[in-house]
Amino acid sequence: xxxxxxxxxxxxxxxxxxxxxxxxxxxxxxxxxxxxxxxxxxxxxxxxxxxxxxxxxxxxxxxxxxxxxxxxxxxxxxxxxxxxxxxxxxxxxxxxxxxxxxxxxxxxxxxxxxxxxxxxxxxxxxxxxxxxxxxxxxxxxxxxxxxxxxxxxxxxxxxxxxxxxxxxxxxxxxxxxxxxxxxxxxxxxxxxxxxxxxxxxxxxxxxxxxxxxxxxxxxxxxxxxxxxxxxxxxxxxxxxxxxxxxxxx
Numbered sequence: 001x002x003x004x005x006x007x008x009x010x011x012x013x014x015x016x017x018x019x020x021x022x023x024x025x026x027x028x029x030x031x032x033x034x035x036x037x038x039x040x041x042x043x044x045x046x047x048x049x050x051x052x053x054x055x056x057x058x059x060x061x062x063x064x065x066x067x068x069x070x071x072x073x074x075x076x077x078x079x080x081x082x083x084x085x086x087x088x089x090x091x092x093x094x095x096x097x098x099x100x101x102x103x104x105x106x107x108x109x110x111x112x113x114x115x116x117x118x119x120x121x122x123x124x125x126x127x128x129x130x131x132x133x134x135x136x137x138x139x140x141x142x143x144x145x146x147x148x149x150x151x152x153x154x155x156x157x158x159x160x161x162x163x164x165x166x167x168x169x170x171x172x173x174x175x176x177x178x179x180x181x182x183x184x185x186x187x188x189x190x191x192x193x194x195x196x197x198x199x200x201x202x203x204x205x206x207x208x209x210x211x212x213x214x215x216x217x218x219x220x221x222x223x224x225x226x227x228x229x230x231x232x233x234x235x236x237x238x239x240x241x242x243x244x245x246x247x248x249x
Contacts, residue, residue: 088113196248197231214241 017028036042045053056064072080088107094114095103106114160166201220209216218233236245 196233196246199230201230203227209237214243 017026017030019026031043033041033043047053069082070080070084086105088111089104090107090109094106097103108114197220201222203221203224205219205221205225206215207217208214214237215235220230221227222230232249234247234249235243236247238244
């Protein structure tokens with residue numbers, strides 16, 4: 001449909017609803033209309049508040065959506081089905097928030113996310129002597145065995161500080177290599193001179209083999225040199241003149 005529009009150019013026409021730019025709004029208005037799909041003139045419509053009524057077309061939702069599949073709840077709830085890429089904000093001075101306020105994630109000048117480590121944990125985390133395993137289970141797998149008493153191959157070595165005293169309680173201890181071969185003190189006592197002469201004595205008389213320094217006999221007496229003989233120990237020697245036996249009589 002074609003329309004002919006004319007504007008008076010040869011005479012001055014004053015319309016009260018038209019005002020010049022930069023001047024107060026006129027106290028009258030002009031009804032604005034448009035051409036509908038049938039080719040007829042149709043005025044623009046408003047609601048009771050005077051807001052222009054617009055019909056959204058072209059596949060757009062009416063009303064316009066305010067959420068999407070990447071939105072999730074602020075309070076605990078179902079996770080969103082999609083995710084969106086987020087960014088951080090760089091500030092030379094970090095913001096200070098109060099209860100109920102929110103702020104953008106903070107980043108350094110290189111875009112790395114700033115994370116405040118809780119009190120009591122060093123920042124940065126120490127790396128010297130740190131365990132290289134990702135979990136406690138992987139560390140446990142490298143121990144020789146579980147805690148408790150085990151054979152040496154399945155035991156965990158423990159270092160004791162040089163200034164530490166550790167009490168030890170045992171029922172018995174094996175003798176070291178090269179020590180006396182007797183397992184008990186009573187068995188060892190049977191091989192000493194005290195076991196050969198258990199009686200009381202107060203005098204010992206020693207006799208030598210000829211003019212040598214080899215002891216021939218040892219007499220044990222009670223009552224001094226002229227007293228009663230208690231026991232006599234006679235020494236025996238081998239071919240190299242080494243003491244080989246002691247006999248009591």
